[in-house]
Amino acid sequence: MEATAEFDFQATAEDELSFIQGQQIKILQTERDANWYNAVLYRQVGFVPKNYIKMSKVSWYYGKISRAKAEELLADQPYNGAFLIRDSETIMEPGSYSLSVKFEGQVQHFKILKDCDFKFYIWMTKFESLNKLVDHHRDTSISRVCKIMLRDMVPTEAPRKQQQTVFAMFDFQPDEQGELGFRKGEEIELLDCTHAEWWKGQLNGQIGYFPKNYVRQNPVRFS
Numbered sequence: 001m002e003a004t005a006e007f008d009f010q011a012t013a014e015d016e017l018s019f020i021q022g023q024q025i026k027i028l029q030t031e032r033d034a035n036w037y038n039a040v041l042y043r044q045v046g047f048v049p050k051n052y053i054k055m056s057k058v059s060w061y062y063g064k065i066s067r068a069k070a071e072e073l074l075a076d077q078p079y080n081g082a083f084l085i086r087d088s089e090t091i092m093e094p095g096s097y098s099l100s101v102k103f104e105g106q107v108q109h110f111k112i113l114k115d116c117d118f119k120f121y122i123w124m125t126k127f128e129s130l131n132k133l134v135d136h137h138r139d140t141s142i143s144r145v146c147k148i149m150l151r152d153m154v155p156t157e158a159p160r161k162q163q164q165t166v167f168a169m170f171d172f173q174p175d176e177q178g179e180l181g182f183r184k185g186e187e188i189e190l191l192d193c194t195h196a197e198w199w200k201g202q203l204n205g206q207i208g209y210f211p212k213n214y215v216r217q218n219p220v221r222f223s
Contacts, residue, residue, distance in 0.1 A: 001027040002129045003053040017046035040118045061177040062086045070100040071107045081151035166215040180208030
């Protein structure tokens with residue numbers, strides 16, 4: 001993942017990275033700590049403060065979800081090439097990812113490899129970031145067996161239910177790509193409530209997942 005430094009930062013510990021405003025930083029891991037990301041800059045690996053950088057916005061990174069969940073999310077996509085990138089389940093090293101893509105009614109999974117210079121690749125061509133790898137394979141097949149170009153997922157309609165909206169009981173601030181933030185009292189359009197803990201909704205033109213225990217189905221009066 002790519003990020004841009006919004007402020008200068010001077011490392012105060014050996015496992016931190018110093019950087020200056022405007023520098024491009026490669027993020028390797030976002031889930032280990034709430035306030036720090038694991039990153040690489042000039043081939044040096046270390047931690048950077050989350051509030052000093054701005055992540056490039058992408059819709060295709062889903063973080064730490066399972067292979068089965070990826071297949072579930074892609075199952076209803078209407079065309080070949082719909083894809084997402086997730087943290088690898090089999091490799092524990094920070095910055096290890098898998099790409100899941102729909103083709104002919106099935107979901108194929110590709111391991112994204114990383115060399116000693118922290119360049120990413122699936123076949124022979126290497127890229128400075130996941131963003132560049134994805135952009136390349138929008139025009140060049142991700143598969144060597146069949147022709148599959150990557151295409152962004154589209155929102156899928158939820159089955160019609162009597163209750164189509166929920167109301168926020170608390171503020172929710174997203175920690176990962178693919179999550180939907182909201183403020184207490186806002187009304188959220190409910191798109192999918194099949195998951196036990198996380199529901200999918202839409203608010204102000206944004207679509208994403210949120211914890212179901214932050215909302216309720218009936219409007220309430222807030223003080």
